[in-house]
Amino acid sequence: MGIAAGIFTATSMLPQVIKTLKEKEAEDVSPVMLIVLITGIALWVFYGILRNDIPIMATNGFSLILNLFMLYLRWKYRKS
């Protein structure tokens, strides 16, 4: 159950990344949301390292990369 929950929450940003890459529009996506989320996920990765918990490290590590890429897309497709 925990693993299934982790997979869903870790991969949830994937459809957003795909949509943004297709449409080259991300103006309605909140950059503050992404920054708060990235901060939280980075803390989860640290927590996983401290507890030596591989599943927490792996799912959040994946999620961290995905969300950093989404933040880059949000910046790339901003309207000045």
Place this chain on the structure above:
Amino acid sequence: MGIAAGIFTATSMLPQVIKTLKEKEAEDVSPVMLIVLITGIALWVFYGILRNDIPIMATNGFSLILNLFMLYLRWKYRKS
């Protein structure tokens, strides 16, 4: 550390909700992202109930309500 991480990830959708309420635009937000995320968070709530873990229940319960509201906003401000 786990509590801080949980607070950041649970509240991250709040700036998105505020931005959407202000601008009445959410076309660039992926509804698939929201549905996958809501599924994952609902599984975390179940996991918290099964493990009788109050922090997991509380943070994910809050997050579930917030994301369901965001999904409603995404539907409300869709362009037909």
